[in-house]
Amino acid sequence: MPVVYDVVEHDGGFAYKVGNTFSETFAFHEEALKAAKTAAAEQQVGGETTGIEYEDAQGKWHGEVADGSDRPTTEVSK
Template sequence: MSRITYEIVEHDGGWAYKVGGTYSETFATHSDALAAARIAAAEQQVAGSTEGIEYEDTTGKWHNELSEGTDRPEAGVEEK
């Protein structure tokens, strides 16, 4: 099982959560960003249906895959 970590960081004059190199929207307070990250992490773990997904990797290459709805990562929030 893979693990995803939502990291709370200062961003664009406020606070955001970050996964890898991707930032969320900017929140006015650390508490707001933390609450949003906890919601996102919880939703990330919810099983769904098997579906085709499309995503772009860090090199700009697009991929198409079949994702099983029960194959969900473990997700958590980290404050630095």
């Protein structure tokens, strides 16, 4: 399932939205669309494979390897 960047009207201008999170507000639709395309492209760039540690909701710590090439697919909705 791709991560979708939707360009929407927001705070008197336009923003892109992923889920329930909005970007900054842009004066023009084209500016928000360009920013959404840039953000979507950057999210697909792989990084380094590295070890990570995290604490779950029950307070237990876990360690695992995060694959830096495991990136989501993205799309931009105008």
